[in-house]
Amino acid sequence: MRRxxxxxxxxxxxxxxxxxVLEHENERMAEELSGKISxxxxxxxxxxxxxxxxxxxxRGLDDDVDRSSGFLGKTMGRVLKLGKGNHNYYIFYLFxxxxxxxxxxxxxxxxx
Numbered sequence: 001m002r003r004x005x006x007x008x009x010x011x012x013x014x015x016x017x018x019x020x021v022l023e024h025e026n027e028r029m030a031e032e033l034s035g036k037i038s039x040x041x042x043x044x045x046x047x048x049x050x051x052x053x054x055x056x057x058x059r060g061l062d063d064d065v066d067r068s069s070g071f072l073g074k075t076m077g078r079v080l081k082l083g084k085g086n087h088n089y090y091i092f093y094l095f096x097x098x099x100x101x102x103x104x105x106x107x108x109x110x111x112x
């Protein structure tokens with residue numbers, strides 16, 4: 001009743017759709033789907049490229065860590081071998097050398 005007072009004219013949507021309208025709608029939806037598929041294809045290619053690039057970086061990092069750990073292992077082995085040896089005078093010689101160097105620096109700076 002309210003619609004009749006406002007001058008509203010009810011016009012029903014036609015129920016019978018022609019084949020041309022359906023064909024046009026199908027073509028439009030196929031074009032949209034084609035665009036979405038091409039976008040997804042492009043994105044998947046870019047993701048693949050990024051994955052390969054990051055895999056290359058991670059493999060390089062892994063190789064660097066392996067080399068560093070090997071070098072550190074060898075160095076620690078040498079330090080442990082040095083510590084286990086019967087070289088009791090190394091610290092004494094180091095102490096005497098440091099006193100000698102400080103004495104030389106004192107003389108050089110004093111008479112400069």
